Amino acid sequence: MNNSFPHDPARLDVENISVAYNETPVLREVSFQIPHGARVAVVGPNGAGKSTLFKALVGLLPLREGRIFIHGKPLGHHLDCVAYIPQREEVDWRFPVSIRDVVMMGRYGRLKWLERPSRGDRAIVMKSLEQMGIANLANQSINDLSSGQQQRVFLARALAQEPHIFLMDEPFTGVDATTQAATLDLLDHLRSKQVTVLISTHDLNLAASRFDSILLLNRRLIAFGSPAEVLRQEHLAQAFGSSMLVTEAGTLLVDECCPPD
Numbered sequence: 001m002n003n004s005f006p007h008d009p010a011r012l013d014v015e016n017i018s019v020a021y022n023e024t025p026v027l028r029e030v031s032f033q034i035p036h037g038a039r040v041a042v043v044g045p046n047g048a049g050k051s052t053l054f055k056a057l058v059g060l061l062p063l064r065e066g067r068i069f070i071h072g073k074p075l076g077h078h079l080d081c082v083a084y085i086p087q088r089e090e091v092d093w094r095f096p097v098s099i100r101d102v103v104m105m106g107r108y109g110r111l112k113w114l115e116r117p118s119r120g121d122r123a124i125v126m127k128s129l130e131q132m133g134i135a136n137l138a139n140q141s142i143n144d145l146s147s148g149q150q151q152r153v154f155l156a157r158a159l160a161q162e163p164h165i166f167l168m169d170e171p172f173t174g175v176d177a178t179t180q181a182a183t184l185d186l187l188d189h190l191r192s193k194q195v196t197v198l199i200s201t202h203d204l205n206l207a208a209s210r211f212d213s214i215l216l217l218n219r220r221l222i223a224f225g226s227p228a229e230v231l232r233q234e235h236l237a238q239a240f241g242s243s244m245l246v247t248e249a250g251t252l253l254v255d256e257c258c259p260p261d
Contacts, residue, residue, distance in 0.1 A: 011034070011035060011036055011070065011071045011072070012033070012034040012068075012069075012165060012196060013033050013034075013069040013070075013072075014030060014031055014032050014033070014057075014068055015066050015067045015068070015069070016029050016030070016031050016065060016066040016067075017029075017030050017031070017056060017063050017065065017066030017067070017068065018030070018063065018064045018065040018066060019052050019053075019063060019064060020064050025064075025219070026049045026052045026219060027049040027052055027053060027056070027217075027219060027220070028219055028220045029065070029066070029220060030049075030053070030066075030217070030220060031066075031221065032215060032221060032224045034196060034198070034213075035196075036194060036196060037191065037196055038196055038197070038212050038213060039187060039190075039191060039196075039197045039199075039210075039211050039213070040196075040197065040211060040212065040214070040215055041198075041199055041200075041201055041206070041207035041210075041213070041215070042199065042200040042201070042214075042215045043200070043201060043202070043204060043207050043214055043215070043216055043217070043239075044216055044217035044218050044222070044239050044240075045218060045240050047219075048217045048218045048239070049217055049219050050169070050217060051087065051169050053217065054086075054167045054169050054198070054200065055084075056068070057075070057084075057165075057198075058082050058084045058167065070165070080109030080110060080161055080162075080163060081163055081164045081165060082163055082164070082165045082167060083157075083158035083159075083161045083163035083165070083166050083167065084158075084167045085154050085155060085158050085166075085168045085171060086169050087169045087173070088150065088151060088173075095143070096141055096143065097141065097142060098138065098140065098141060098142070099129070099134065099137050099138050099140055099142055099145070099153050100125060100129070100138040102142055102153050102154075102157055103125045103129055103153065103156045103157045103160050104117055104122075104125050104160070105157055106125075106128070106156075106157040106158060106159070106160030106162075107121045107124065107125065107160055107161070109161065124160050125156075125160050128156040128157070128159040131156070131159060131186070131189070132152040132153075132155050132156040132159070132182055133152065133178075133182055134149060134152050134153060134156065137149065146176070147174055147175055147176075148176040148178060148179030149179070151171060151175050151179050151183075152179055152182055155168075155171070155182070155183065155186060159186070163195070164195065164196065165195070165196045165197075165198070166196070166197045166198070167199075168183075168197070168198070168200070169199075169200050170200055170201065170202070171183050171199060171201075172201060172203060172206070184210070187199075187210070198215075199211075204231065207227065207231075208227040208231055209227075211227065212226070213225060213227075214226070214230040214231065215230075216230050216235055216239050217239070218239040218240075222238050222239045223235040
């Protein structure tokens with residue numbers, strides 16, 4: 001392991017990790033290295049382990065094998081270094097809490113025990129809400145919002161956390177055009193701040209056009225590199241098999257029937 005980057009907060013090294021659910025392997029011997037400020041699309045068929053990878057990267061799932069480092073130090077060493085935005089269906093939206101309170105949760109990791117949020121914390125929360133275009137909804141209950149607005153609340157919470165690394169699990173699925181545009185604008189903002197971003201998506205065309213690198217999974221690492229290097233016929237065939245189709249116009253289509261990650 002190379003520890004020569006102690007001041008590079010967004011460097012991510014994944015070394016030979018394996019993860020299992022109830023003794024059933026989901027990820028096997030996955031290794032990759034993501035440099036500071038990179039924008040990476042994580043793609044693969046349903047059941048490939050994309051969500052599992054993200055949960056492992058924030059310590060929600062234990063590793064059976066391998067190690068994860070953030071600028072040379074083991075996972076868990078850095079307070080609130082990684083922000084994770086799960087898929088919408090994993091969240092209980094019935095919880096009666098205001099949007100402002102949800103976004104303030106992104107500041108809790110920086111507060112001492114029983115410490116109340118400061119004026120500075122509240123200012124960061126409002127700035128995050130404004131950036132996602134939902135400041136006018138700050139006092140509403142989160143369960144009263146549309147799916148796209150709920151997604152923007154969780155993006156604002158992650159922004160308020162001020163992380164080094166952003167993990168977004170299927171942020172473009174089931175949301176409106178306004179939220180898709182706001183998410184893409186957020187990606188540009190994060191790039192300007194040199195924040196490392198990993199997004200899982202089923203949209204291979206979006207991955208090819210808007211991301212520096214693509215990480216292609218199907219329970220193991222199939223390929224990792226530039227879109228041109230990864231989205232090759234042989235790699236896609238390994239990942240998607242007969243469910244993949246490349247049209248004459250070059251559009252990549254995937255017809256999936258497998259269980260989710």
